[in-house]
Amino acid sequence: MRWTLGPWLEREGKRVLPGGANIHSESGLTYRVNRALARQYHSQGLTMQPSKRPRLSTAVLARVFAFLSPVLLGTPQVQAMAQSAGESSARFSFVVVGDTQDDGTTGGGINDNLWPTMAYDMNALNPAFALFCGDLVSGSSSINTTVTQWEEWKVATSPLTATRYMVPGNHDMYGGAQTYSRWTQTFPWLPTGNSPSGEKGMSYWFDVGSTRIISVTTDLHTGGTAPDQKWLDGALASAAGMDHVFVFSHRPIQFSSAESTGGSGGKFWQSLLSNDVSGYFSGHWHRYQPDRIGGGGLASPPGPYEVLVGTGGGWQGFEPIRPYQQVPGFLLVDVDGMRVTASFYGDSDGDGQYDDVLDSFVMRDSVPEPMGLVAAYDFESGSANDVAPLPLGHGLDGAWRRQAEVAPGLSGLFGLELDGDMDHVEAGAIDDHVLSINGDLTLGLFARYDSLGTGSWDNPFLCYATSDYYSEDEETNYSYWLSLQSDRYLLAYWEYGDGVNVMVTSTLPAPVAEAESHHYAVTRDAVLGRVRFYVDGTQLGDPVFFDQLPTGGGRGMLYLGSDTPEYQGTAAEFDGMLDDVRIYNRVLTPAEIDAIAVPRPQPGLLRIWSEGWESVTTSDWAYVNGVDGWTSETSGTAIGAWAGDGNWLANRSGSYALQAAPSAGEAYGYTWKTLPVRYQAGRRYVFSVHYRRRGGTTGKNTVGVYLYKEGDSMGLASSGNGSLARSLRGEPGMPEEWHALHCAFTATDAEHGKAIIVQIHGDDTVVLDDLRLSLVERPATAR
Known part of the structure; x- marks a missing residue:
């Protein structure tokens, strides 16, 4: 077991959102959304409705609340809505959120910063009902205080037109043994007729047409608990033949060692698998994290998603922090016959409304799941962007870490150059759970090694895992790993349960040597329990068999050329080049x-x-504004753009180089020039520049080279937004050695990119040299 005991390593430069396109509602409003999701939404004929409403405080609502009809909160409304939803159409939707308690800033039981705002945004989507996954309020050891907070919760959520169904969380149970009776008194509309003894209105079920919703208590006044399994088995069995069953509770499954729910091997999850439920919703941990946990063993179906959606208001400062997961929001679940789609809504544009789709995925469908290329990194653009096509590709772009960079590649124009000293690429985003592949799998890539470490975990090609976690649970498991050991044997690796290792090694060493380029691949057959290794398209040795598939892994990220950050530096990262990295969710044939x-x-x-x-003719540094057509500008404490000779630094070539000196305070300096170039439409071009840090201590800098249509400075402070092409490198620890930055692009017309801009943004002085623009002589061929 690979225990991680060290501190959480904070990583910067994460994408909060995958970017790319807009969805337009019928009202003409525009919503920012992932490119892949845009096509998915349009193909399903979905639209999003804007929320148009006044903002009322909880205090105002409290005065209105006294006059509300009891029917608004009572049993008759619940029954009527369930019947209406089932009779009118097979299609309906509902919303899910957990942990609406105060985050410590509002001084009450519920987070008044989010509620009732979030209720209005839910209303805009016309849900049939709402599920709340526990921790409605902060709670208190005084049951009377807890009840008062519940009453405040009812007021703050009362604008929600959909019926509210709740399950208690640990914060709701702080009041002790009286909590059970006071819960049913405070929320009299919750079903009690089918509840188990002692859990009235806490564990229950209701039907909407051919869909059953089951609330399961995983918190008692004595602490976290496994559910009443006998009662749950009965509720599941009596739903046989229904289209869908959804279960919600407070405690998650994927936190297998931290929680009492038993993990993937426990009776709770196994009962959901055996009864083919369509989804499980949980909270408790204040983040958004879908996880297709799986069932372990062999030939097990992928199983349902658990969607952890504890994002309703609770404090999100618990470490380890993953910024793109720890955001307020809620889940919309759309049920259209046998197809179930989940969409997570948040506030990506900062307008105070939770009406932006941050992630979307299919939870269940009657047609077979799409199989094929899930992620691909060919580095042909000079970046680590994910180029896998729709519908499986999600644009999970990688970020450079340490001195990782592109260089002339092993397949096509560019490849990923790594020096074996913590260089790597890291890919993570709110939808990176799609890379947690626990069934059929193929990994393929080109590699050239310059040296091999001798440790068991050295020389990783890639892995999907995480080391920023609270404890080692199924959510943190390795879904896959591929490395080349010092004896040239290939190693595949993954984990199940609470981090139990499965290690599969090739039966023969790979016929490879230092400085040679080869293609490496591995397949994992989930039905046969069989792994095959390949080198240069030929099977390496005999198949190797296993008896346990990976489980969990929903919190992972993809690492190219390294292990997870906790282990970086303790084992040798890959030293050499990787290229054309491909990840498939099926077993490719030998052909x-x-x-x-x-x-x-x-x-x-x-x-x-x-x-x-080189046009600078003085031996001293000269401000390049006006020199040979260059125009320089600065912002904040930036000094400007200068050129000079080796009296100041060692130039990479020639006698001179360019220095941009933000100096301090996150200022920026840039210089731009109109190019004497006419492009050939449809041809590919590459621009490159070499850079290095000159002195300084922070290494917090960004280097950017951008092409614009016109020679002006618009948009420069925003890191090249709106440019026709850009190459950007920004991270802590910029090296003092020379490194290269490249960008490949296709010209649209003769005037494409007439103005080239070089920008430095950060704290330290950065030197640049050998800026060039080249024509790609032969277009890259596609396979």
Whole structure:
């Protein structure tokens, strides 16, 4: 077991959202959304309705609340809505959220910063009902105080037009043994007729058409608990033949060692698997985290998603912090016959409304799941962007870490160059759970190693896992790993349960040597329990068999060239080059493996323009504004853009280089020039620049090279937003050695990118040299 005992390592530069496109509602309002999700929404004919309403405080609502009809909160309304939803149409939707308690800033039981605002945003989506996954309020050891907070919760959530169904969480149970009776008194509309003894209105079920919703208590006044399994088994059995069963509670399954729910191997989860439920919703941990946990063993179906959605208001400062997961929001579940789609709504545009889709995925469908290429990193654009196509590709772009960079590649134009000293690429976003593949799998890539470490966990090609966690649970498991050991044997690895290792090693060493380029692949067959390794399209040795698939892994991220951050530096990262990394959620055939093992041609580059700032004729540094057509500007405490000779620094080539000196305070300096270039429409071009940090201590800098249509400075302070092409490198620890930045693009017309801009943003002085623009002589061929 790979225990992690060290501190959480904070990582910067995370994408909060995958970016790309807009969805337009019928009212003409625009919503920011992932590119892949935009097509998915349009293909399903979905629209989003804006919320138009006044904002009322809880105090105002409290005065109105006294006059509300008891029917608004009582049993008759619940029954009527359930019947209406079932009779009118097979299609309906509902919302889910947990942990609406105060985050410590509002001084009450519920988070008044989010409620009733979130209720209005839910109303805009016309849900049939709402599920609340526990911790409605902060709670108190005084039951009277807890009841007062529940009453405040009823007021704050009363604008929600959908019926509210709740399950208690640990905060709701702080009042002791009286909590059970006071719960049913405070929330008299909750079903009690089918509840188990002692859990009236806490554990219950109700039907909406051919869908059953089951509330399961996992918190008692004595602490967290496993559910009443006998009662749950009966509720599940009596739903046989229904289209869908959804279960909600407070405690998650994926926190297998931290919680009392038993993990994937426990009776609770196994009963959900065996009864083919469509989804499980939980809270308790204040984050959004879907996890297709799986069932372990072999040939087990992928099973339902658990969607942890504890994002209703509770404090989100619990470490380890993943910024794109720890955001307020709620889940919309759309049930359309046998198809179930989940969409997580938050406030990505900062307008105070939770009406932006941050993630969306299919929870259940009657048609087979799409299988194919889930993620691909070919580095052809000069970046670590994910180029896997729709519908499986999610645009899970990678971020450079340490001195990882692109260089002339092993397949096509560029590859990922790594020096074995913590260099790597990290890919993570709110929808990175799609890379947690616990069934059929194929990994493929080109690699050239310059040296091999001798440790058991050295020389990783890639892995999907995490090391920023509270404890080692199923959510943290490795879904896959592939490495080349010092004896040239290939190692595949994953985890199940509470981090139990499954290690599969090739039966023969790979016929490879230092500085050689080869294609490596591995397949994992979930039905046969079989792993096959390949080198250059040919099977390596005999198949190797296993008896346990991975489980969990929903919190993982993808790492290229390294292990997770907790282990970086303790084991040797990959030293050499990786290229054309591909991840499939199916087993490729030997013929398909052979096809992807053929490298793309290496295109030539024809330099058509370059700049080394050699026109500076003085031996001293000179401000380049007005020198040879360059215009320089600064912001804040920036000093400007200068050029000079080796009296100041060692130039990479020639006699001079460019220095941009933000100096301090996150200021920026930039210089731009109109290029004497006419492009050929449809041809590919590459611009490159070499950079290094000159002195300083923080290393907090960003280097950017951008192309704009016109020669002005608009948009420069926003890191090239709106540019025709850009190459951007920003992270802590910028090196003092020379490194390269590249960007490949396709010209749309002769005037494409007439103005080239070099920008430095950060704290330290950065030096640049050898800026060039080249024509790609042969277009890259696609396989």
